[in-house]
Amino acid sequence: MIRIWVSLDGNTAFLPYCFDPLDPNGNITVTFDINQWTRDGYVARVTIQNYYQYRHVDKSGWKLGWTWANKEIIWSMSGAFATTQGNCSSFKFQTPHSCQKSPVIADLMPGALPENRTDDCCNGGLLAAWAINPSKSFSSFEMMVGNLGANPNAQPPLNLTLMAPGPGYTCGLVEDTNPTVSSDIGGKRLVQAYGTWKSTCTYSSFVANQAPVCCVSLSTFYNPKITSCPSCSCGCREVDKNTVSCVREGYPAPQSDSLDDDDIVQCTDHMCPVRVHWHVLKNYFTHWKVKLTISNYNYKRNYSNWNVLVQHPGFSRKSTAYSFNSTMLPSFGFPDEVVLFWGIGYYNDELVNADEDQLGAVSTQILLRKDLNSFTLGSGWALPRRLYFNGENCQMPPPDTYPMLPNGHSSLKPARPFFLLLIYLTFKTLLPGKKILVGKKGGGRAREIERGKEIKGTAMAPHGKGSDAAVEAMVAQVEKHPISSILIIIAMQTEALPVVNKFQLTENPLSSFSKGVPWVHYHGTYKDIILNLVWPGKDLTLGVDSVGTISASLVTYASIQALEPDLIINAGTAGGFKAKGAGIGDVFLAFHLAFHDRRIPIPVFDLYGVGLRQAFSTPNLLKVLNLKTGKLSTGDSLDMSPQDEASITANDATVKDMEGAAVAYVADLLKVPAIFVKAVTDIVDGEKPTAEEFLQNLATVTAALDQAVTQVVDFISGKCLSEL
Numbered sequence: 251m252i253r254i255w256v257s258l259d260g261n262t263a264f265l266p267y268c269f270d271p272l273d274p275n276g277n278i279t280v281t282f283d284i285n286q287w288t289r290d291g292y293v294a295r296v297t298i299q300n301y302y303q304y305r306h307v308d309k310s311g312w313k314l315g316w317t318w319a320n321k322e323i324i325w326s327m328s329g330a331f332a333t334t335q336g337n338c339s340s341f342k343f344q345t346p347h348s349c350q351k352s353p354v355i356a357d358l359m360p361g362a363l364p365e366n367r368t369d370d371c372c373n374g375g376l377l378a379a380w381a382i383n384p385s386k387s388f389s390s391f392e393m394m395v396g397n398l399g400a401n402p403n404a405q406p407p408l409n410l411t412l413m414a415p416g417p418g419y420t421c422g423l424v425e426d427t428n429p430t431v432s433s434d435i436g437g438k439r440l441v442q443a444y445g446t447w448k449s450t451c452t453y454s455s456f457v458a459n460q461a462p463v464c465c466v467s468l469s470t471f472y473n474p475k476i477t478s479c480p481s482c483s484c485g486c487r488e489v490d491k492n493t494v495s496c497v498r499e500g501y502p503a504p505q506s507d508s509l510d511d512d513d514i515v516q517c518t519d520h521m522c523p524v525r526v527h528w529h530v531l532k533n534y535f536t537h538w539k540v541k542l543t544i545s546n547y548n549y550k551r552n553y554s555n556w557n558v559l560v561q562h563p564g565f566s567r568k569s570t571a572y573s574f575n576s577t578m579l580p581s582f583g584f585p586d587e588v589v590l591f592w593g594i595g596y597y598n599d600e601l602v603n604a605d606e607d608q609l610g611a612v613s614t615q616i617l618l619r620k621d622l623n624s625f626t627l628g629s630g631w632a633l634p635r636r637l638y639f640n641g642e643n644c645q646m647p648p649p650d651t652y653p654m655l656p657n658g659h660s661s662l663k664p665a666r667p668f669f670l671l672l673i674y675l676t677f678k679t680l681l682p683g684k685k686i687l688v689g690k691k692g693g694g695r696a697r698e699i700e701r702g703k704e705i706k707g708t709a710m711a712p713h714g715k716g717s718d719a720a721v722e723a724m725v726a727q728v729e730k731h732p733i734s735s736i737l738i739i740i741a742m743q744t745e746a747l748p749v750v751n752k753f754q755l756t757e758n759p760l761s762s763f764s765k766g767v768p769w770v771h772y773h774g775t776y777k778d779i780i781l782n783l784v785w786p787g788k789d790l791t792l793g794v795d796s797v798g799t800i801s802a803s804l805v806t807y808a809s810i811q812a813l814e815p816d817l818i819i820n821a822g823t824a825g826g827f828k829a830k831g832a833g834i835g836d837v838f839l840a841f842h843l844a845f846h847d848r849r850i851p852i853p854v855f856d857l858y859g860v861g862l863r864q865a866f867s868t869p870n871l872l873k874v875l876n877l878k879t880g881k882l883s884t885g886d887s888l889d890m891s892p893q894d895e896a897s898i899t900a901n902d903a904t905v906k907d908m909e910g911a912a913v914a915y916v917a918d919l920l921k922v923p924a925i926f927v928k929a930v931t932d933i934v935d936g937e938k939p940t941a942e943e944f945l946q947n948l949a950t951v952t953a954a955l956d957q958a959v960t961q962v963v964d965f966i967s968g969k970c971l972s973e974l
Contacts, residue, residue: 272559272579272588272638276302278377278412278419278451280314283430283443284404291322291396292404292444296330296355297370298412299388300377303579304559304590305453305641307414311375312389315354316407316424322395324348329371329391330355346396352409357389368392375415379557379641381579382592406447418458421451455642461485464644465522466637470530472627473653479520483645487517496521497549502606514549516604523548524601524639526558530632531615532778534734536814538564538625538632539617539780542574542591544639546601546610553601556612557592559638564618564625565589568812572756572773573598573614586635594759617780619814628655732970736963737815738783739806741822741909742795744948746772746785748956749821753781753963762812768796769805777967784809798886799845802909806916817866817971818924820913821959823951825890825940826930830880830904833930834943835951837958838905839872840882840926841865843914846897846906847885860901863914866923868974871965877958880904882926884911889940906934923971927962929955 270276279299286293298312313333323346324332332348333356341349357375358366370390378386398404406424413419429443455462465479487496496517515523525545532539544558565578565587574591581588593599593612602610625631630652637644740746749755755772763769768787775781786796786805806818826832841864848859872879883903885894890906898906905928917924931951932943966974 270641271582271584272561272636273303273305273641274582276305276380276453278302278307278414278453280410280412280421280424280449280451281430282406282424282447284445285443287402287444288394288396290400291325291394291398291402293392293394295368295390295392297388297390298377301380301387302453302641303381304379304557304638306379306382306387306555306557307375307377308554308640309374309376310415311357311373312377312415313354313356313375313413315352315409315411315413317352317409319405319408321397323397324353325394325396327355327391327393328366329368329389330357330393347393355391357391376555377414378555379590381577381590382555382557382575404445410449410451412451416458418453418455419451420454420457421449424449453641459642462645463522463642464524464526464637464639465520466634466644466646467525467527468529468633468647468653469527470627470632470653471532472530472655475653477647477651477653479518479522479525480645480647481519483520484522487521500606516547516549516609518547520645522645523551524553524644526637526639526644528560528634528637530627533627535731535816537617537619537734537780539615540632541613541615542571543611543613544601546604548603548610549605550603552603552610553640555592555599556601556640557590559588559590559636559641560634561586561588561636562634563587564621564632566624567619567621568762568814569616569618570758570773571614571616572758572775573612575759615775630654732968733779733816733966735780735813735815735817736782736966737809737813737818738781738959739802739809739818739820739909739913740783740785741797741802743770743785743788744795745822745952745955746770746783748952749959750783752956752960753783755781755783763808767804767808769808771809776963779963779967781963782809782813782815798908799884799912800886802912803916806913807920810916810920810922815922817966818913818917818922819927819959819962820910820924821927821955822907822909822929823931823944823948823955824882824905824907824910824928825932825934825944826905827898827903827935828933829935831878832880832904832933834933834947835954836878836930837954838880838882838928838930839865839868839877840905840910840928841867841879842881842901843911843926844881844883844901844903845885845911846883846894846901846903847887849893849897860897861911861915863911863918865914865926866971866974868925871925871962871974874965875958875961877927882907882910882928884908888944890934905930925962925974927955927958929958 279301281297283295284292285295298314300307325346327347332350332353334350334354335348336350338346338349358372359374360372362372368391370388373389377389380387410421410424412421424447427446427448429446431440431442434441461484463484465483467479468477495513496515498517515521525547527543529541531541546553563586571591575594576589576591579588579590598612601612604610630649633652636646738749740749750772753774753776755774758771758773761771768790770785770787772783773781784805786801788794789796826836842862843865844860844862848861850856850859881901881903883898883901883906885906886908887894907928910926914924929951931947932940934940
């Protein structure tokens with residue numbers, strides 16, 4: 251925010267203008283459209299449009315005022331009301347709605363009677379921020395204006411004022427502008443207003459508040475120091491005494507209503523109604539994590555539809571907020587990115603007031619992908635540059651008080667071994683014909699890094715056996731990083747929900763998937779592992795689970811691209827073969843995967859059709875959990891035709907499903923390790939019909955599947971890929 255002072259005739263004066271560099275085009279525009287002439291006046295539609303990206307109009311709502319240029323009155327009004335009727339004694343046969351020279355108009359509540367409503371009205375005066383909900387960022391009402399005589403000469407109102415809900419807005423002149431053109435008859439006809447007046451209202455924090463309303467505190471995992479809000483950020487108090495504006499911690503709020511709600515806060519050194527705390531929580535190999543907490547120190551005020559704006563260079567890469575909604579905003583030339591966070595409806599979109607026992611608070615963890623060229627924990631880089639709460643600039647601590655990285659702790663950057671590996675491989679790839687395998691030796695998935703493909707270099711390559719040993723050593727060093735992100739792919743909702751509940755995952759309403767797809771994404775953390783669970787959702791036409799290889803392939807590909815997991819777990823139910831030792835409720839860890847319904851009887855194409863893949867090798871997991879193992883065969887049919895049976899026999903399968911080999915194909919294509927956990931619901935070579943037995947055992951077997959997935963994740967926690 252920028253405060254401007256001007257000199258008038260040698261005297262210094264304050265100009266109530268405020269420019270927000272993060273929202274330079276923000277304003278509230280008030281439009282008067284004359285849509286009809288009457289015998290003594292006109293009918294006007296008034297629209298209040300909030301163009302502020304992150305500033306909204308909260309309870310108790312807007313109030314719009316002006317002064318009439320002549321002797322106008324308001325005969326009637328719909329969608330809003332004048333707060334005072336005024337002296338209408340000179341009108342004997344028809345009583346006007348308002349005869350005030352300077353009326354003040356307020357919005358109706360959502361429960362207003364139909365005869366009092368008009369389009370786009372009646373939201374209790376609330377206006378959403380433009381970036382959060384543009385469909386709720388405006389409000390309209392209609393009024394019939396009269397008492398202008400037989401030949402009305404309409405003039406714009408004067409001295410427009412906007413309370414939203416308190417002071418802070420300064421409105422410009424109401425001026426003639428190009429008439430508004432609107433659509434009619436379903437957009438087939440354009441209708442132009444007879445005349446249009448407009449005024450633009452801008453907000454100034456310095457007019458609205460005598461002091462700031464929020465402050466920022468900081469902490470990190472690498473430094474025990476907590477940087478508190480600056481003292482007296484929002485005012486000062488007498489030490490250890492209750493004052494008229496604050497109550498000591500642990501004391502109840504006064505019951506008197508003599509004080510405004512905004513004035514009663516918990517006594518603190520900073521005396522701010524709201525504190526925003528930024529805690530650098532974790533540092534992973536490719537990501538880092540922050541916890542953002544907003545605390546309410548008001549004893550009587552809640553903040554509905556709150557939002558927090560954060561400016562930080564780390565948002566230049568993909569980030570995920572687990573418990574808040576979020577969106578990127580234009581940075582208007584600033585080098586650091588800007589992200590807006592707000593609450594999830596009916597969950598945490600209201601920041602409740604404090605009481606004598608605790609503060610009101612909402613929080614989320616934010617996972618940010620690293621830009622390895624710029625990320626550092628040194629010099630306070632991981633801390634935000636600027637934060638706003640509800641559009642108000644929060645007081646930041648001085649930079650020299652930030653929790654800094656202790657000397658000698660540069661090893662906190664886990665990316666360093668990876669950089670060493672890249673440097674070495676740059677040399678190594680110049681050796682003609684060389685390939686380097688990065689992955690698990692002995693049957694596991696390996697990643698080929700070929701010359702000129704993934705690593706490019708121009709320096710001379712090392713030679714000799716020692717260079718190969720160094721590569722092996724560096725590969726081992728990379729594999730020592732603990733697994734930090736797991737993607738669980740599950741085909742059916744019945745299979746997914748027990749796992750969601752077990753790990754207390756929450757649905758992500760703002761997933762990165764393409765708009766319109768039914769895929770459902772749950773996320774959360776468990777024992778320092780980022781868990782993402784995705785199931786393909788319901789078919790948009792028939793409403794059944796989107797099972798099968800096509801949905802599985804699409805979901806796996808999109809999830810890998812969006813979430814970048816370290817490991818995939820494909821969990822689900824399957825049919826088992828009694829002849830291979832499978833029984834109802836058995837849980838298998840599949841190690842070979844192939845298709846049984848892609849029959850292409852042409853040399854080499856037949857092998858492509860089978861599509862044999864290997865799961866990531868997990869000998870230690872098998873040994874500890876004592877799971878059964880077997881080969882998995884995949885097809886798009888629940889039953890088994892004679893041709894399918896022959897292919898399944900050729901695949902030497904113990905279990906069969908409708909997704910596994912498809913997931914394995916995509917995981918192998920994108921070089922992400924994957925394991926496959928399958929629980930048996932039906933015996934394919936048994937006596938009962940497959941569909942009947944599957945439905946009969948689905949609920950019971952999903953419980954066994956849930957238990958097995960939990961055991962697998964528990965085992966993986968804290969381990970790296972090479973330890974599985």
